[in-house]
Amino acid sequence: MKMLATVVAGLVAATALTAPAAAATTKVVTGTAKTGGTPLNMRRTPSPTAERVGSVASGKTVWILCQVTAQQVTGTVRTTNLWDHLANGSYVSDAYVERPATGIPSCPTASAPPVQPVEQAPAIPAPAKGESWQLPVSAGLVSGFRTIARPSHDGVDLAATRETPILAAAAGTVIRVVCNVSAGSCDVDGNRNLGGCGWYAEVQHAGGIVTRYCHMVRRPVVTVGQAVRKGQLLGNVGTSGSSSGPHLHFEVHVNAPAARANAVDPIAFLRSRGVTLR
Ligand SMILES: [Zn+2]
Known part of the structure; x- marks a missing residue:
């Protein structure tokens, strides 16, 4: 984030x-x-x-x-x-x-099965008929999905300026509107010492795909249960929650509900839908 x-x-x-x-x-x-x-x-x-x-x-x-x-x-x-x-x-x-004094296992030897990374993303499903996608904001990528430096970064960061409209990446239904911050309020600028996505919304799309839009400047303009069109305004870019400056943190999950285990790389996902994010 x-x-x-x-x-x-x-x-x-x-x-x-x-x-x-x-x-x-x-x-x-x-x-x-x-x-x-x-x-x-x-x-x-x-x-x-x-x-x-x-x-x-x-x-x-x-x-x-x-x-x-x-x-x-x-x-x-x-x-x-x-x-x-x-x-x-x-x-x-x-x-x-x-690190803790105990509880860390020895790595398997060469003859044993290799260690499974915990951050393995599931496969991206093929698009359903009629699916249509777009970028949530048009802004440059500044941080990728689960990079070496940030292995737990389950989305991408897009360098949109404060108040940039955040648009639904595809048609769907709003399933979550939340303030998620470890201390204080989502109505003020956050910082890196806080935890949480700040003001965010999730939209569920066809085929169980969920998109998540984080760090909004204020409460999203949509409400849970609301149907949204592709490109419909969800809220505006801010820096609430665990965030060091205005940007959109954007996640894509396969198979609702959204969880770490079903996050996929938004760049690869959008590419599979014919949309280029860079
Ligand atoms: Zn992020």
């Missing part, structure tokens, strides 16, 4: 990572990068000299699938030969990660 222009480069790296094959669902442990300043490098393999595939800022969350034993590193948190295998497929030295 947070807007962060610096991750566009990370998007390229993310697509280059090999996705592990399917395996059993994996419990993930959250940790916090602690470097004392510079970002923590994410590596393709567990080595300080391996290809750098991204980074995470000090103080930010990392999602740890399992640990492997490799080269010893002396860091700001500990001296260790453990490396954390993250949910985005990369590795970071555990020497720079604050």
Whole structure:
């Protein structure tokens, strides 16, 4: 949900990572990068000299699938030969990660099944007859879907200015109008220290597709149960909730209700509907 222009480069790296094959669902442990300043490098393999595939800022969350034993590193948190295998497929030295003392499994050996990333998106269904889609705003992409730097970013950020009209990406029915913020109000500008999508609306479309439109400047102009046309005004761009500046955070989910498990890449989804987002 947070807007962060610096991750566009990370998007390229993310697509280059090999996705592990399917395996059993994996419990993930959250940790916090602690470097004392510079970002923590994410590596393709567990080595300080391996290809750098991204980074995470000090103080930010990392999602740890399992640990492997490799080269010893002396860091700001500990001296260790453990490396954390993250949910985005990369590795970071555990020497720079604050995390629970127990509960992180060892990564399977080469002969065992690979670890399943928790953020695996479901397949995008083929369009139904008569579906018609458009962009919710015409504005540049500033942050992609589940990039290396932001593996839990379940949508895209579009750099629309404050008060830009947000339009329904397709015809449907409004199923949710919510203020979602961890503290305070959605009627004021949010910030990165808050959690939540701010003022947002969800529209359900044909075939169980749900679109979500976040960080609106004020309560959406539509109400739950209302039918909307493609291109109909839903609300206006703002920066409510967990947001560092005005933008539209846009999500697409397959099979209502919308949840993390059924989020898909809005760029790929819209492309499948003949709409280009870049
Ligand atoms: Zn976002």
